[in-house]
Amino acid sequence: MNPLAAVRRGNSLQVLLLPILSMLVILVPIAVLRPLVLKYVGLQLLLNMAIPLSLATIGQMFAMAIGEIDFSMGNLVSLVTCIVGTVMSRSFGLGLALLAGIIVVYMLIGAFLNLRKLSSIVVTIGMSFVWTGLAVTIQPTPGGNVPALLQNAVSLATPLVPFPVLFLVVLAVLGHLVLFRTNFGILVRGIGGNIKAVSLAGHSIAWMEAAVFGLVGLLGILSGMALAGITTSADANVATNYTLLSVAGVMLGGGSFAGGKISAVGAVLGACTMTLVGTLLTFLQISPDWQIGAQGTILLLVLFLSGLAKSPGKARYV
Amino acid sequence: MDTKRSIVELIDVNKYFIHSHALDNLNLSIYEGETLGIVGHNGAGKSTLVNILTGTYLQSSGTVRVDGKTLDGSYDVHAANALGIRAVFQELSLCPNLSVVENMRVFHPAVGGFGWQKRLGAMILTTLDRIFPDHGIRASDSVENLSLGKRQMVEIAKAFSTSEQPLKLVILDEPTSALDHHTSQQLIDYINSLHGKSMSVIYISHLLDEVLASTNRIVVLRDGLNVGVLKTAEASRQRIIEFMGEAKPLKEEGNGSHANARRKDDRFKDAPFVIEPIVDGGELQIRVHEGEIVGLTGLAGHGQTQLLLSLFDYRHSRDYRIRGPATFIPGDRQADGIFPVWSIAKNVSVQVYARLKRLLLIDQKRENAIADKWKATIDIKTDSVKRGILSLSGGNQQKVLFARCLESASPLVLMDDPTRGVDVGTKDELYKLILEESRKGRAFVWYTTEMDELKYCDRIYVFKSGKILAELAGEEATEEDVLKSSF
Numbered sequence: 108m109n110p111l112a113a114v115r116r117g118n119s120l121q122v123l124l125l126p127i128l129s130m131l132v133i134l135v136p137i138a139v140l141r142p143l144v145l146k147y148v149g150l151q152l153l154l155n156m157a158i159p160l161s162l163a164t165i166g167q168m169f170a171m172a173i174g175e176i177d178f179s180m181g182n183l184v185s186l187v188t189c190i191v192g193t194v195m196s197r198s199f200g201l202g203l204a205l206l207a208g209i210i211v212v213y214m215l216i217g218a219f220l221n222l223r224k225l226s227s228i229v230v231t232i233g234m235s236f237v238w239t240g241l242a243v244t245i246q247p248t249p250g251g252n253v254p255a256l257l258q259n260a261v262s263l264a265t266p267l268v269p270f271p272v273l274f275l276v277v278l279a280v281l282g283h284l285v286l287f288r289t290n291f292g293i294l295v296r297g298i299g300g301n302i303k304a305v306s307l308a309g310h311s312i313a314w315m316e317a318a319v320f321g322l323v324g325l326l327g328i329l330s331g332m333a334l335a336g337i338t339t340s341a342d343a344n345v346a347t348n349y350t351l352l353s354v355a356g357v358m359l360g361g362g363s364f365a366g367g368k369i370s371a372v373g374a375v376l377g378a379c380t381m382t383l384v385g386t387l388l389t390f391l392q393i394s395p396d397w398q399i400g401a402q403g404t405i406l407l408l409v410l411f412l413s414g415l416a417k418s419p420g421k422a423r424y425v
Numbered sequence: 426m427d428t429k430r431s432i433v434e435l436i437d438v439n440k441y442f443i444h445s446h447a448l449d450n451l452n453l454s455i456y457e458g459e460t461l462g463i464v465g466h467n468g469a470g471k472s473t474l475v476n477i478l479t480g481t482y483l484q485s486s487g488t489v490r491v492d493g494k495t496l497d498g499s500y501d502v503h504a505a506n507a508l509g510i511r512a513v514f515q516e517l518s519l520c521p522n523l524s525v526v527e528n529m530r531v532f533h534p535a536v537g538g539f540g541w542q543k544r545l546g547a548m549i550l551t552t553l554d555r556i557f558p559d560h561g562i563r564a565s566d567s568v569e570n571l572s573l574g575k576r577q578m579v580e581i582a583k584a585f586s587t588s589e590q591p592l593k594l595v596i597l598d599e600p601t602s603a604l605d606h607h608t609s610q611q612l613i614d615y616i617n618s619l620h621g622k623s624m625s626v627i628y629i630s631h632l633l634d635e636v637l638a639s640t641n642r643i644v645v646l647r648d649g650l651n652v653g654v655l656k657t658a659e660a661s662r663q664r665i666i667e668f669m670g671e672a673k674p675l676k677e678e679g680n681g682s683h684a685n686a687r688r689k690d691d692r693f694k695d696a697p698f699v700i701e702p703i704v705d706g707g708e709l710q711i712r713v714h715e716g717e718i719v720g721l722t723g724l725a726g727h728g729q730t731q732l733l734l735s736l737f738d739y740r741h742s743r744d745y746r747i748r749g750p751a752t753f754i755p756g757d758r759q760a761d762g763i764f765p766v767w768s769i770a771k772n773v774s775v776q777v778y779a780r781l782k783r784l785l786l787i788d789q790k791r792e793n794a795i796a797d798k799w800k801a802t803i804d805i806k807t808d809s810v811k812r813g814i815l816s817l818s819g820g821n822q823q824k825v826l827f828a829r830c831l832e833s834a835s836p837l838v839l840m841d842d843p844t845r846g847v848d849v850g851t852k853d854e855l856y857k858l859i860l861e862e863s864r865k866g867r868a869f870v871w872y873t874t875e876m877d878e879l880k881y882c883d884r885i886y887v888f889k890s891g892k893i894l895a896e897l898a899g900e901e902a903t904e905e906d907v908l909k910s911s912f
Contacts, residue, residue: 301518
C-alpha cells in the first residue's frame, strides 16, 4: 500500500506508517551492522538516550498541538541538568524552588502569548538565552554531582524487557490517553484545529495556553532530570540540539506546524528515530563533526515527505 | 397571537462601527415558540443583530431583554449559552481535526466522566436522526473527512442538542448554504415541527422561498432599520422584495447630471472593447468598452471578487480577451492595499517605479512630484506626502490607493468594493474622479455592495452562485430589478 495515500486518509493506525517506516529505515542497518544491539543490554544502551529526548519531544508536541513552538527546549533541558547536578546536591529546597519557578515562567509565557498576541518563536528564542545564561552561571564548566537516586532511576534493571523500551511504551500510551481521552487533550487539539470554535464554546484560551506551556515546562524538566541521570554530569550545553531534535521528532511522528494534527505515539517513535540516527552515523564511522549536518538533512527529508503526504490546500473563497 | 410571551425583546437598539451605523433604533420582539425569518440585503444589519443576541457584540445603545430580564454589559458568549441561546453561524465553527463526538465535548465540557463518548455520541446522533433521517454520519467520524454539507448538518444538530439547560432560542444564519435540496427540506420540516413548542427559532436566509416555507413571521431589515414585519401567511416574494428596496430608478432625474447625459448605445457601441468574451453565446458574460463603467452587484461573495481577480490576471484569462495591463483597487485596504510602514509618496508611486528610475536608483524628487500632483488633484489631506501612510484617515488612505492605480497607464481599472468604510464626502470625491477618468477613455469594472453606487454605472451585471444572472442597462435599472435578479 502506498504509505503517502494512507497518511492522507488520516486513519490513526495508518498515520503511524510513516514514523514506523522511518524508524525501520534507521534500525535495520544498525541491526545488520551490530546484531548484538537487539539483545537486552544492547537495546538498553541503544535507547537509553531516547528517554530524555522523548520526554522533550512530547513536551514540544504539546506546544505544537496548539500551533505554538518552544525554541528554548534544548536550553531548558541543559539548565535542568545544572540545577539537578549542582544546586540540588547542595540545597534540595532551592533546587526544587528553581524547578517550580521554571514551570511558573512557562505558564506565564503561555498566557502572555495569547493575551498580548505574541509569537512563540520570538518569545522562546529570547527565553533560550535566559535559560543558558542561568545555566552557565550555575555551572560554568561541565561537572557537578548528580544525585544517585536519579542515576539509579534511569538504569533500572527490569525483567525481560529493557527499561528504556518499557519507559517509551508507557510514555507513548500515557501521551496518547491525555491527548485523545481527556477533556484537556481534546481542547488542546481543538485549539490547534479551530481556536475560534473553542473560544466560542466558552473556554478561556489564555488559561488553556498557560496550562499547555506549564506542561511543556514540566516535560522539559523531566527530560533534564533523566539526561542528568544518564550522563551523570551537569553541563550548560549538553542538550542544545534537543530543540532541533524535538521539533524533528514531532514532525517525524506525523505532527505538523499547523497545529491540531498530532500523535503522541508518533512523537515517541520520532524521538527514537532521531536518537538512532546518531548511533547509526557513529556505527558508519562518520565523524561527529558531520553528524549534526546529517541530522539536519534527515529533518529536511522528513519535511519534504510529509509535505508530499498532505492534501493540497483549499482555495480561498471569495 | 397577542397573548404570546416575548422571549427576546430589542428596544431602540443602536450599533455603531467606526464608519457605519449597523443598527438604527431597531425594535423587535421574538415570541415563544415561533420561527421568525429575517431578510435583508447585505449590510442590512442581520449579522450584527445575531452577534448582539449571542453576546459577541455589545449594542452601542438601547435595551435587550431576554425573558423579561434586561441584559447588561456583562452579557457575553457564556451568558448567552447559559440562557439557552445558540447560533449556527455562516462560517462553520467545528474543529476539523476532531471527531464529531469530540467536537461535542468541546461544546459541552460539563458532560464528562466515564463513558462520555457514548453519551455525547448518542446525544448528537439522536438530534441528527431527528432532523436529518438517513444522514449517514458516525460519531467517530473525523470532521475533516465529512463533506461540507454533512459538516453543516453536524453544526445544526450541535446547536439543537442540549445537555442541561433547555434551549430557548436557536439562530440559524444561512443554514442551508451548504445543504442540498433534500436536506434543506428536512431542516425546514424540522423547524415547522417546532412551531408552538417552547423553543423559538430565528431563520436568516437570502432564499426567500425557504423563509416563506419555514417561518411564522418575517422581519425585513434595511440599513439597520426594521422596515416591516409580515405574517408569513400573508407574505409573498413580491411583497418582501418591495419592502427590501423601494422601486425607485437608480438614476433619478436631476441626480447625477454626469450620468444622465450618457446613452449606452450611441456612446459605447463603436468604442473598442477592453474586455471581450472569447466565445460568444452560452452563459452570460461581461463585456467592457473603452470609457465605460461596468458595475457588478448581487449578494456579497457570489463570485464578483473571483471574477475581478481572474480579470486582473489578464494574460491567462481563458474566457475573455482583455486589453491589459489591469490595475486593481482593493476594498480591504489594510490587508490588500497599503504598505503600512511606507510614506504616502511611496504608496502612490509604487506601481510606476519603472518610470522613476534614474540609472538603477529611484529618483525621489520625481516620486514626490507625482505624489504632490495627486495630493493637489484629489485633495489628500496631509501637510507633506513624506509622512507615513498611517497618518491619514481611512478615506484618505483609500484616495492614495486610487491615486496609485490611476497614475499607472492601465486602460482597465478593477475595483473590489473600493469605498468600503469611507465617509460620504470622500465617496463623492472618488465618484467624481472615476467619472472623470472614464471620460478620458479608461474602463472601470466596479464591484459594489452599495445600491447607490450603481447609478454611476453604464451597465450592471447581477451575480448569483458564481454566475452572471442578469445584465441591466444603467439608466433603466431600478433597485427592485437588482434585488429581483439576486434573490
